[in-house]
Amino acid sequence: MHIPDGYLSPQTCAAAYVVAVPAWAIATNRVTRVVKTRNVPTLAVLAALSFLVMMFNIPIPDGTTAHAVGAVIIAIALGPWAAVIAVSVALLFQALLFGDGGVLAFGANAVNLAILMPFVGYGVYRLIAGRAPLTSRRRIAAAAIGGYVGINAAALATAVEFGIQPELFHTASGAPLYSPYGLSQAIPAMLLPHLTIAGAAEAILTGGVLAYLARTDPARLAATHRDVPATAGEPAPAGGRRLTPARVSLGFVAVMVLLTPLGLLAPGGAFGEGAPHELNLGQLGLHAVPAGLAEYNGFWSHTLLSGYGFHDGQHANLAYILSAVIGIAVVAAVIFGVGTLVERVARRRRGTDPVAEPETA
Amino acid sequence: MDGSEPGADDLVFSCRDLRYAYLGRFPALDGVSLDVHKGEKVALLGPNGCGKSTLLKILDGLIFPDGGTFTAFGQPVTEDNLEDEQFSAGFRSRVGFVFQNSDAQVFSPTVREEIAFGCLQLGLPTGETAARVDDVLAMLGIADLAERAPFQLSGGQKKRVAIASVLVMNPEVLLFDEPTAALDPRTQAWLIELIADLSAAGKTIVLATHDLDALDVIADRCVVFAEDHTVSRVGTPQQVLTDRELLLRANLIHERSRVAL
Amino acid sequence: MGGTVQASRTPDWLLRGEPGLCRCGPAGIRRKGSFVEKTLTGGADLLRQVMFSEEIAGRPGLLQRLDPRLKAVSLVVLLVAVGLVHHVGTLVACYALTLLLATASRLPLAFFIKRVWLFIPIFSGIVVLPATLSIVTPGEVVLPLWHWHGAPQGFTAQGLTSAALVISRVATSVSLVVLLTLTTPWTRLLAALRALGVPRIFILIIGMAYRYVFLLLGVVTEMYEARKARTVRARRNDRAARGFVAASAGALFGRAGHLSEEVHLAMVARGYRGSPRTLHAFRLRAADAVAAVVVLAAAVTIYGGDVLVGR
Ligand SMILES: Nc1ncnc2c1ncn2[C@@H]1O[C@H](COP(=O)(O)OP(=O)(O)OP(=O)(O)O)[C@@H](O)[C@H]1O
Ligand SMILES: [Mg+2]
Numbered sequence: 036m037h038i039p040d041g042y043l044s045p046q047t048c049a050a051a052y053v054v055a056v057p058a059w060a061i062a063t064n065r066v067t068r069v070v071k072t073r074n075v076p077t078l079a080v081l082a083a084l085s086f087l088v089m090m091f092n093i094p095i096p097d098g099t100t101a102h103a104v105g106a107v108i109i110a111i112a113l114g115p116w117a118a119v120i121a122v123s124v125a126l127l128f129q130a131l132l133f134g135d136g137g138v139l140a141f142g143a144n145a146v147n148l149a150i151l152m153p154f155v156g157y158g159v160y161r162l163i164a165g166r167a168p169l170t171s172r173r174r175i176a177a178a179a180i181g182g183y184v185g186i187n188a189a190a191l192a193t194a195v196e197f198g199i200q201p202e203l204f205h206t207a208s209g210a211p212l213y214s215p216y217g218l219s220q221a222i223p224a225m226l227l228p229h230l231t232i233a234g235a236a237e238a239i240l241t242g243g244v245l246a247y248l249a250r251t252d253p254a255r256l257a258a259t260h261r262d263v264p265a266t267a268g269e270p271a272p273a274g275g276r277r278l279t280p281a282r283v284s285l286g287f288v289a290v291m292v293l294l295t296p297l298g299l300l301a302p303g304g305a306f307g308e309g310a311p312h313e314l315n316l317g318q319l320g321l322h323a324v325p326a327g328l329a330e331y332n333g334f335w336s337h338t339l340l341s342g343y344g345f346h347d348g349q350h351a352n353l354a355y356i357l358s359a360v361i362g363i364a365v366v367a368a369v370i371f372g373v374g375t376l377v378e379r380v381a382r383r384r385r386g387t388d389p390v391a392e393p394e395t396a
Numbered sequence: 397m398d399g400s401e402p403g404a405d406d407l408v409f410s411c412r413d414l415r416y417a418y419l420g421r422f423p424a425l426d427g428v429s430l431d432v433h434k435g436e437k438v439a440l441l442g443p444n445g446c447g448k449s450t451l452l453k454i455l456d457g458l459i460f461p462d463g464g465t466f467t468a469f470g471q472p473v474t475e476d477n478l479e480d481e482q483f484s485a486g487f488r489s490r491v492g493f494v495f496q497n498s499d500a501q502v503f504s505p506t507v508r509e510e511i512a513f514g515c516l517q518l519g520l521p522t523g524e525t526a527a528r529v530d531d532v533l534a535m536l537g538i539a540d541l542a543e544r545a546p547f548q549l550s551g552g553q554k555k556r557v558a559i560a561s562v563l564v565m566n567p568e569v570l571l572f573d574e575p576t577a578a579l580d581p582r583t584q585a586w587l588i589e590l591i592a593d594l595s596a597a598g599k600t601i602v603l604a605t606h607d608l609d610a611l612d613v614i615a616d617r618c619v620v621f622a623e624d625h626t627v628s629r630v631g632t633p634q635q636v637l638t639d640r641e642l643l644l645r646a647n648l649i650h651e652r653s654r655v656a657l
Numbered sequence: 658m659g660g661t662v663q664a665s666r667t668p669d670w671l672l673r674g675e676p677g678l679c680r681c682g683p684a685g686i687r688r689k690g691s692f693v694e695k696t697l698t699g700g701a702d703l704l705r706q707v708m709f710s711e712e713i714a715g716r717p718g719l720l721q722r723l724d725p726r727l728k729a730v731s732l733v734v735l736l737v738a739v740g741l742v743h744h745v746g747t748l749v750a751c752y753a754l755t756l757l758l759a760t761a762s763r764l765p766l767a768f769f770i771k772r773v774w775l776f777i778p779i780f781s782g783i784v785v786l787p788a789t790l791s792i793v794t795p796g797e798v799v800l801p802l803w804h805w806h807g808a809p810q811g812f813t814a815q816g817l818t819s820a821a822l823v824i825s826r827v828a829t830s831v832s833l834v835v836l837l838t839l840t841t842p843w844t845r846l847l848a849a850l851r852a853l854g855v856p857r858i859f860i861l862i863i864g865m866a867y868r869y870v871f872l873l874l875g876v877v878t879e880m881y882e883a884r885k886a887r888t889v890r891a892r893r894n895d896r897a898a899r900g901f902v903a904a905s906a907g908a909l910f911g912r913a914g915h916l917s918e919e920v921h922l923a924m925v926a927r928g929y930r931g932s933p934r935t936l937h938a939f940r941l942r943a944a945d946a947v948a949a950v951v952v953l954a955a956a957v958t959i960y961g962g963d964v965l966v967g968r
Contacts, residue, residue: 040830041823045740063856075858076503076924079865080917083873084910086866108910120859124866131838131846132707132867138834139736201819206743208797210818213826215788244910254419255914458922481930488928495926499872500919505844505864514927545711545843547871565927 037089037129037148038140042214043196044204045139051196052142055123058150062119078117081109082124088240089125101233104148104189107156107182108241112248114259118153119145143196147189156185156241162373168264169249169256175242182241183234187226190233194218194225284371406434408469408569408600409455415463416450424450425461426625432569432602437595437614440604441636442621443647448604449496452571455602456493489518492567496574496604498554502546507538507557510546514565532564552583559590570594572603576610588613608648611637620646713839718762720840724945725849731952732837738956739829745818747963748825754955755832762840769839773831785823789816843867869916876912 043051066078088105110118123145130137130144137144160181167173198218201211216224248255409432416425424447432438432455440448453459454466457473466473468487478484495501504510508529515525533539536556546554555575562570572591576584588610595601603614611618612633620642622628629642636642643649714721720728739751759769789812790802802811838846844864851860 039827040736040740040834041827045737048740059859063858067858075861075929076865076917076920077914079503079862080869080873080913080920082862082866083869084913086870087873087877087909120862124859124863127863128867128870131834138732139740139830206815206818208815208818210815210822211788212743212819212822215785215816215819215823247908247911248914251911252419252914453922456926458926484930485928488926493923493926495919495923497919500916501923503865503868503920503923505847505868509844509864513924513929517928517930543842543844546868561927 037126037137038144038193038196039137040139042200043140043143044200044213046204047196047200048139048142051140051146055142055145055150058119059123059145062116065114065116066120077113078121078124081105081113081117081121082128085109085122085125086128089129101228101236103182103233103236103240104152104186105237105240106148106152106189107160107185107237108178108244110153110157110185111160111178111181111241111245111259112256115153115157118157119149122149122153143193147192147196151192152185152189155188156181159184164263166263169253169260170246174249174263175246178245179238179242182237186234186237187229190225190229191222194222197221197225284368408432408434408436409602410467411451411454411464412466413464414451414454414461414466416447416454416459416461418450420462423625425454427464428621428625428627429464430619430627432600434568434600435595435598437591437601437616438603439611439615439618439633440602440621441606441618441646441648443623446621446623446646447625448621449573452493452573452602452604456491456571457487458493485518488514489565490567491569491571492562492565493571494555494558494562494573494575496577498551498558499546501558501561502549502554505545506542507544507546507549508533508542510557511561511564514561518565528564532560536560536563552579555579555583555587559587567599569600569602572601572605574604574606576605576607584610606648608637608643620648622646707843710839711842713764714842714845716763718764718840720758720762720836722944723948724942725841725845726852727945727949727952728837728841729846729849729853731948732833734952734956735833735959736830738959739826739833741960742826742963743822744963744966745821745825747959747966748822748829751959752825752829752832755829755836758836759832762836764836764839769832769835772835773828785820788823789813789820865920869913872916873909873913877909880908 085105089102091102104122106118106122109121113121126137126141126144126149130141158181160177163177163180164174167177195218197214197216198221200213201215201217204212206212214221245256253260409430411428411430414425414428415423417423426447428447428451430438430451440451442448450459454461455468457468457478460466460473460475469490471477471483473487478487502510504513511529511532512525515528516522520528530539533542536559538553538556538560541549541553541557546557549557555578559575575587575591579587584607591601591603591614601614605611605614615633618629618631618633618636619627620629620631620636622645628645629636629639631639640649644651739748742748742751756766756769759766790810797814798811804810841849847860847864850863851857
């Protein structure tokens with residue numbers, strides 16, 4: 036799933052950096068504040084671990100390979116911001132050490148695997164796990180599902196980035212300049228192996244490691260599980276912010292809305308024609324136009340004006356926005372529905388048996 | 397508990413009734429008391445898992461006892477005290493620790509950076525740090541390894557780097573955790589000589605070891621632990637080495653082994 | 658826990674000789690290595706390659722002489738220029754340029770080419786192949802293969818152009834990155850990133866993570882070898898390997914956690930309090946200024962030339 040250089044246009048890569056750089060800044064800030072000295076060695080070892088996990092390419096029947104990432108289990112153990120840093124470092128190694136390239140595409144890879152994946156996976160985990168005890172089967176299942184959903188969210192984002200390339204960037208005669216597959220081909224091609232093999236690998240990894248840690252070394256999970264009882268008998272410590280279905284759905288919508296402009300920030304998009312200050316940067320959580328973006332602007336508009344016509348491009352963008360809105364709404368609704376259902380079932384069980392915590396698997 | 401009780405003003409470490417359990421479940425120390433005086437060489441002996449490494453970590457202010465008191469240089473060492481910038485810097489520059497696992501201790505990308513790490517953290521200027529690093533590299537005979545990465549080093553070389561990274565800070569007290577384990581005989585002999593030299597230069601040394609051969613060179617006083625995480629005996633190397641019963645109990649010798657004295 | 662080992666506790670069956678659970682001669686059944694084994698061999702290769710790169714980075718060559726910061730910035734500039742190109746011809750010219758640079762930097766050319774192209778066919782070749790067909794990339798069919806509703810279907814000019822563009826662009830981009838990583842010692846590269854404004858804490862994490870990749874790789878290899886030595890007969894290799902991965906991941910995570918704890922203590926023991934300090938100095942030289950001008954000129958030429966050829 037790691038994107039090498041040459042598959043995405045430099046414009047798309049720049050857009051991805053616009054999302055990734057603030058995320059890195061926040062992550063650095065957060066992580067240094069939360070755990071003072073312990074963070075550096077822990078993050079370093081986790082980054083090394085994530086790199087190793089990515090090295091284990093599992094063969095899949097179509098002849099290519101898929102791999103797990105480990106972003107969700109890191110998010111579960113240390114919080115999603117820690118996962119942002121650890122997986123980003125692992126991706127940097129992938130780009131520089133393995134020489135797979137991916138220097139321009141580093142931002143895009145980070146957005147997919149180091150930002151989207153841990154947040155989505157962690158959100159799903161928190162939602163499903165609720166307040167189940169650390170060692171309960173429900174919590175382990177929640178981790179597995181979180182891993183599964185997380186890696187598929189990343190695969191979907193990767194597919195969308197690939198898929199918008201041929202529409203937006205092609206030669207005058209219509210030959211795609213970068214990744215040649217449109218959305219309708221890229222999405223199934225990416226999702227199929229991830230819904231099956233890689234998703235299963237990530238689910239087993241996430242659930243398995245959580246089960247191992249909860250059993251042997253619950254102290255390692257303390258940072259993210261303060262309000263969770265260790266075993267079924269213990270009462271849950273009070274306090275801590277609760278993740279309700281509504282909050283998770285909203286979080287999902289926010290993340291996806293942030294990601295949607297990825298394709299549109301690129302030239303050919305509705306914004307592409309304008310100067311950078313016309314971009315809705317407030318929405319991206321940015322208050323100043325990044326210097327790099329401002330610099331590229333000259334490049335962009337030039338490419339645009341002399342290059343391919345806009346007419347078909349604009350329709351594609353409209354369709355893209357529309358499908359994005361519908362897609363986000365549907366998925367958010369599903370998350371909300373499933374979350375509410377899980378909560379209700381959990382509450383009912385708790386109602387019938389007030390002493391023991393529920394153990395839904 | 398202690399045999400020798402000279403003046404209290406040359407006391408480096410003073411431990412009273414230390415208790416420590418990992419994760420609150422696995423006991424490692426169960427009521428250990430120990431005084432270490434300036435310029436002394438103390439060896440901690442005992443079977444695997446008796447708590448030697450744990451005691452050294454407490455002496456270095458890395459973990460804090462669940463019960464009992466620990467004072468260093470006349471000041472109580474607690475988690476709270478070490479939060480204090482000045483106390484922490486003072487304590488860290490006066491006490492150096494060579495870990496049992498050099499892979500954990502040698503964490504920087506190159507040998508040079510590894511050795512410079514401590515001095516830079518304690519605020520020594522870059523120029524002086526660089527000069528000191530060069531001196532230590534030369535002294536330990538690893539100048540040619542300076543730009544290498546740790547994964548390109550052998551176990552013995554890594555140990556030298558770990559020792560260099562501690563010596564460069566010129567601490568008054570040196571803690572060694574099984575310094576001679578996994579070293580070839582020549583490097584072992586070199587290290588034992590180094591410890592003797594450091595001691596002659598006035599450093600205080602506390603080390604954990606299973607090595608009886610060099611005990612009388614590297615220790616003035618031995619503290620023998622029992623399997624129940626308590627101190628079973630304190631004495632000179634001579635006293636300990638002649639007490640066959642004690643050595644057997646501490647797993648330091650086997651029924652069939654003979655101690656050459 | 659401890660205790661003196663007593664010979665009498667040894668179970669009888671261990672002291673008795675046994676003819677072996679299986680016969681020791683060959684039976685003619687061979688299994689290919691599982692993906693775990695391949696990955697571990699890959700890991701060993703990685704280590705060897707890293708050592709080799711360090712050796713190359715020490716040779717007196719053109720790129721080795723330049724300031725790492727300049728090289729890093731130039732890499733990005735050239736990657737963007739290469740990324741904006743529309744013609745296969747321009748890309749091929751750029752690729753030729755990377756070969757020239759490799760020679761000037763005393764890289765073994767065969768190694769350099771192999772390093773780049775070994776990776777490309779797997780990743781790009783197969784992936785891009787279907788895109789040459791009209792079902793993926795519609796356009797002018799140059800080589801009809803079959804007919805569908807009367808229309809010829811097959812390779813299209815657009816599809817072939819696109820495939821050539823992707824492959825040559827990937828090859829050139831990878832070559833540029835490999836040029837940087839092969840001619841710059843890893844620690845200098847890290848220092849350059851630091852000098853270019855990457856936060857110190859990131860640099861520290863990257864440096865340590867790099868160090869521990871190899872250590873953990875060693876741990877996995879050991880676990881795998883220990884297991885393999887005990888495995889008498891596996892049913893199917895990949896399935897057994899998947900089992901191994903699942904079983905060892907938890908243990909590895911535990912080991913890694915333990916290791917990070919220890920490293921943390923080792924750092925604290927030497928005065929680390931959360932804000933790392935590092936030892937680095939850079940000096941730009943005249944050669945670097947010249948190189949900067951050359952790189953900029955090259956980037957402008959690549960992009961400008963490509964625009965001039967026509968869009
Ligand atoms: N991180 C840990 N988690 C749980 N228990 C631990 C941990 N580290 C040590 N222990 C336990 O604490 C006890 C004391 O360990 P310690 O490392 O101090 O022993 P030691 O005397 O140094 O042994 P050795 O000679 O093998 O190095 C042992 O029983 C050990 O199992
Ligand atoms: Mg020990």
